[in-house]
């Protein structure tokens with residue numbers, strides 16, 4: 279029997295987690311060394327990237343605005359805000375699996391909220407990195423939910439969640455090898471064919487790394503997104519957590535991700551557990567993570583941003599204020615840093631108070 | 632082509648799910664396992680490979696244990712935290728989670744408690760823990776079962792009396808019939824009341840009383856109905872006659888058959904009133920989706 283003591287590392291329930299990279303093996307890509315650590319001048323990068331690549335990200339990536347994860351405990355207050363046209367955020371994200379059910383209250387409320395604002399589907403069980411076959415029944419259920427919700431995009435994690443049909447319900451990191459890149463990119467391709475839409479993959483927080491790694495995490499993430507032609511959901515907190523856990527420089531990571539692949543950003547709180555940071559989603563976003571977020575926004579311009587909070591969930595007002603803080607940070611940043619601020623970070627909106 | 636990756640994943644999974652933790656599992660498996668882990672997962676000045684994998688082992692166990700506690704709250708209260716912890720440990724060994732959603736993590740817990748060879752310590756003290764798990768899982772199932780319109784009183788009243796004898800019931804899908812050995816729904820009721828009014832100390836007393844009552848239940852026959860109506864899940868004990876009538880109707884037999892059974896139980900004189908009362912109750916509870924002249928096999932499935 280499992281001993282009761284000493285096994286108390288709580289990680290968030292059903293969070294979006296993230297991966298860890300190894301200590302920087304080769305940081306050979308040309309990230310912008312000219313950039314200061316704070317408030318780098320924005321926009322030039324964006325322009326350059328747009329010239330280099332014919333790929334453009336979906337319009338919603340820059341226009342969607344600021345959202346929070348939809349959690350049942352907040353249903354009543356959200357419905358009230360929606361009815362009074364006083365929703366101050368722009369969109370919600372749901373954990374797809376929680377709504378892949380036949381019926382009942384959560385689905386009915388989802389439909390109601392969706393009739394007012396966009397909802398992104400964020401899954402935790404696609405198991406993209408596993409060597410098990412893709413779960414056809416799961417993809418079928420996800421496709422049905424996507425038809426129902428018509429989300430700006432569907433996302434899941436760059437990780438494995440189980441093997442031999444044993445679901446570990448966790449987001450485990452993958453070895454950063456060329457073989458894994460091929461394996462995962464091929465599976466993403468098949469998922470995208472099945473769903474008939476592009477997906478976005480999220481970097482997870484990680485607590486271990488593999489001796490077989492051949493590249494950095496950001497090289498790995500980029501290689502897969504490009505080979506599979508999919509989007510990236512950049513979890514800035516996960517990058518911060520993994521950078522600490524594996525001793526690499528988070529700014530190298532965020533500066534290296536191709537701008538045109540970044541559909542969305544996640545922000546969340548983490549915890550300190552001994553020598554590691556753990557992606558617990560049970561705190562406000564930490565100051566250092568806000569700083570890293572500013573660095574990302576300065577580089578890539580307005581980008582759909584979402585606050586995740588899954589454990590010790592606060593009142594809706596507290597959660598909302600985190601999203602509003604992200605909005606005001608972006609507005610300040612883009613107003614100061616760039617006279618041609620790409621567009622207002624505020625999307626068309628009802629009932630601004 | 633992905634042999635290296637599948638070997639890695641199997642190696643990690645074996646250690647993550649080991650019931651006494653990664654370090655103990657490595658010790659048990661011996662030197663080759665220790666070497667294999669060191670060759671796979673990087674150790675550094677911050678933490679060893681074992682320590683790093685242990686984070687995942689903890690997360691695996693506690694995430695699922697917490698989910699089970701959420702779905703089986705009364706069972707947790709009846710067993711106490713320590714026993715529930717051990718139950719979760721034994722359950723995960725016997726029935727590792729296979730479904731992609733945590734929603735289904737507890738789908739075999741009742742079966743495990745009632746029938747699995749390693750579950751003997753959880754079948755008694757008090758008796759009826761398996762029944763309680765059955766009841767709580769039925770509540771989970773009813774919560775997000777398919778939606779369906781149900782018939783109104785007026786719709787029922789408008790049916791030509793001459794047709795009734797051949798009509799068959801179509802029930803809504805968020806409905807579970809259980810036959811339990813112990814009336815554990817009484818304990819779940821006390822637990823529900825405590826959940827609603829957390830800070831009220833007298834509910835804690837009521838739960839204590841319910842716990843004492845749970846320990847004193849005698850084995851018997853306790854038919855239960857669990858259903859969802861207007862997004863609320865309810866459950867109640869059934870009188871044996873109502874349970875038998877409901878089972879006749881659920882099996883797709885006609886209202887006439889139901890009435891014949893009632894006549895044999897309560898007499899020809901009482902049967903029509905009794906049938907009308909059942910019908911009114913089932914309608915009011917939101918159980919009846921419709922009535923059909925066709926056998927159930929010819930009725931279109933729920934959308």
Ligand SMILES: [Fe+2]
Nearest residue numbers: 294295513544
């Ligand atoms: Fe995330």
